[in-house]
Structure formats: structure tokens, C-alpha cells
Amino acid sequence: MEMLDTIASGESGTTLPTIMAEFAEKGVRQHVNTRVTAITEGAVVAVCGEEAVTIPCDAVVMAVGSRAVPFDASGITAPVTYVGDCSGERTADIASAIRTAYAAANAL
Numbered sequence: 001m002e003m004l005d006t007i008a009s010g011e012s013g014t015t016l017p018t019i020m021a022e023f024a025e026k027g028v029r030q031h032v033n034t035r036v037t038a039i040t041e042g043a044v045v046a047v048c049g050e051e052a053v054t055i056p057c058d059a060v061v062m063a064v065g066s067r068a069v070p071f072d073a074s075g076i077t078a079p080v081t082y083v084g085d086c087s088g089e090r091t092a093d094i095a096s097a098i099r100t101a102y103a104a105a106n107a108l
């Protein structure tokens with residue numbers, strides 16, 4: 001289930017075709033434009049547009065993303081730089097982590 005209009009939209013062009021081929025082979029059903037609103041005993045509850053969707057299940061795997069959780073450094077007089085996942089640039093992206101750390105190191 002994915003609330004965007006496509007599954008794994010951020011996945012690389014090298015990996016995505018393999019994932020989709022395996023989904024097709026295993027008969028994995030995809031529900032796009034479908035936002036999960038609750039998990040109940042025995043079902044995942046969602047909305048697709050105006051329509052309520054209930055999918056019975058006996059197991060749930062959640063992969064709903066990541067977000068930065070930086071400490072509040074306001075009021076600190078020493079320079080504080082956020083790099084990597086907490087930089088606010090992009091989470092869960094090693095290239096962004098390296099890029100922001102490199103820029104911070106060069107700025108010291």
C-alpha cells in the first residue's frame with residue numbers, strides 16, 4: 001500500500017525493475033494512491049480517494065519512511081552544523097550524508 005501514485009518512487013533504475021519483476025512473479029498486489037489510516041486486529045484500513053479500503057491480513061510490515069530528529073541548537077553560540085540524515089536535505093540517502101558532511105568539513 002502506497003499513498004503516492006507509484007510504489008518505490010525513489011528507488012534506483014537499476015534495482016526497481018528487479019523488484020517489480022519479483023512482485024509480478026509472486027503475484028504481489030499493489031494499492032497505490034491508498035493512505036493507511038489504521039491497523040486493526042486482522043486488517044489494514046485505508047482510504048483511496050473517497051473510498052474506504054479494508055485489507056484483511058495476519059501480518060503487517062511497515063516501511064513508511066524516515067525523518068530527521070535533530071536536537072534544537074538554537075541559543076548555542078558555537079557553530080553547530082547538521083549533516084547526514086538530520087541535515088534536512090534528504091534522509092536515508094548515503095550520497096546526501098556524504099555531500100553534507102563534506103561541505104561541513106570544508107567550511108570549518
Ligand SMILES: Cc1cc2nc3c(=O)[nH]c(=O)nc-3n(C[C@H](O)[C@H](O)[C@H](O)COP(=O)(O)OP(=O)(O)OC[C@H]3O[C@@H](n4cnc5c(N)ncnc54)[C@H](O)[C@@H]3O)c2cc1C
Nearest residue numbers: 071083084085086087090091092093094095096097098101
Ligand atoms: C537498513 C538500511 C539500509 C539502507 N540502505 C541504503 C542504501 O542502499 N542507499 C542509501 O543511499 N542509503 C541507505 N540507507 C540510509 C543510510 O544508511 C543513511 O542515509 C546514512 O547512514 C546516514 O548517515 P548519518 O551519519 O547521517 O546517520 P547514521 O549512519 O544513522 O549515524 C548516526 C549515528 O548517530 C548515533 N546517535 C543518534 N543519536 C545519538 C545521540 N543522542 N548521541 C550519540 N549518538 C547518537 C546513532 O547511534 C548512529 O550511530 C540505509 C539505511 C538503513 C537503516
